[in-house]
Amino acid sequence: MSVLYERNKQKGPLIGILTARNRQGEIAGNGILFIELQKKLITLNGISFIFTQDGVGETSIDGYMYFPEKNSWKRITVPFPDLVYNRIPFRKSEQDASSQLFFSLLKERNIPFFNPCFIDKYELYCLLKDHPVLKSHIPMTILANHKKRLSAFLKNGESIYLKPSQSARGKGIFRLSLEDNGQIQLAAINKSKLYRSFDLFWLEWKKELIEKDYLAQEEIRPNLYEGKRFDFRILAHAEKNGFIVTGVGIRQSQEQQITTHIPTGGKLLPYQLLQTEEHDRFIQMVVKETGKALSEQFGYFGEFSIDAGISQSGNYYIYEVNSKPMSFDENEIEERKISQLCRLFFQLTKF
Known part of the structure; x- marks a missing residue:
């Protein structure tokens, strides 16, 4: 009742x-x-x-x-x-x-x-690859639905990531590497497999790659902290004049190097441990430009999160953007999220 x-x-x-x-x-x-x-x-x-x-x-x-x-x-x-x-x-x-x-x-x-919608990974790539500011921070990406194109993409990079275009939290991601002898090494979070040729890999994975709209992304050689890769997890919210950074956390891989997500064994580190002025400038810029681009293309985004990283050569990259951010493990970021959302509620309703 x-x-x-x-x-x-x-x-x-x-x-x-x-x-x-x-x-x-x-x-x-x-x-x-x-x-x-x-x-x-x-x-x-x-x-x-x-x-x-x-x-x-x-x-x-x-x-x-x-x-x-x-x-x-x-x-x-x-x-x-x-x-x-x-x-x-x-x-x-x-x-x-x-x-x-x-x-x-x-x-x-x-x-x-x-927010208006979930974000498809390939649609995000198409949106940002020609962006005047963000295009230099986007890894090269193609759809993984064509055998010859995927094979050529792998040969060009020698190591790529394959991701379902509509997944989250690292689900379904694996790395594909071309060995010197022409064999193909597949590495997932909990398994690995060696194929004698690309043809044999394609034969086994063709159906999965096409049905789940996989995309292939060049592997960025990540910067390391204490010998292990790390990523930035950035939470952002809208405000009157644009978008602001609500919080930043660091996620570091442990047993596997495929993803840094906590559910797949990643470790939480405080942003202050690795914080620099250069990191701060990139994060402020990427939040402002990404929020504006998303809202212009898809509709008003009041919040989003960004998974980003830095390469061994010092270049910053955007890996993913999420329109329905999961909870952050950092309590202070979660508290700021609640405050920012409520502030936005009042602002948009003019109370």
Whole structure:
């Protein structure tokens, strides 16, 4: 049974957090984030609720609101919110007709929302490869759906990364290397395999590469700290005059060198350990330019994260941009994220 939410005495914005249901029909998403946002908003005289597409009606929405004093969620019926924060966790759910229809409805009603979509890795490459400032920081990339083109790309670089264009957190990534004797070495996070020829590799992987829209990316020889590669994890948010850096962390590989992600064995290091003025300048620049480019191409981005690195020759590179940033392991960055999001909620709703 729903509780009717009245907003007559509301001094701050009503924020709708859009998520989706998983295969079991349960509401999915980052529950800790939703709770912390609600706690912070209440202190600012705002309030939030979470909802899925199936709760949207013509004039109201059925959703769920968190009540901190009872540490519980209650089903509620609310009017359309002042802003929608898109946290749909599944690409398929976001791309279906009902989601796209709802986004169109928000535009018709002049209800601000962010972020507009997940980012396809190859679309990102196409967007940034000709960017006047960012193009020098983008690794060479091709689609991995053509045998001869992929073979030539590997011969040219001798070592490449293969990535699903719509994956996250390092899932499905592997490195392909051309040995001196013409053999092909495949190295994944938990396995490796040697192929006598590129033809044999292609025979086994063709279906996977094409069905999952893999792309091939030149391998950047990374700078090392204590003998192991490291990447920058950068969190950014929009503000009135552009985009600002909310926090930066370092992720370092340990047992394997394919990826630095924590779920695949990466180690967390404080940014201050490796911080330089040059790093700071690059991070400030890449946040400003990437945020502007994304918003011009896809729609308003209120937040995003960037995985970036530095090569042994000292060049900076952008590896990935994520429109639905996962939680950072650094508590201080998470706290700033909550504050920045709430500030943005108030700014966009003009409260």
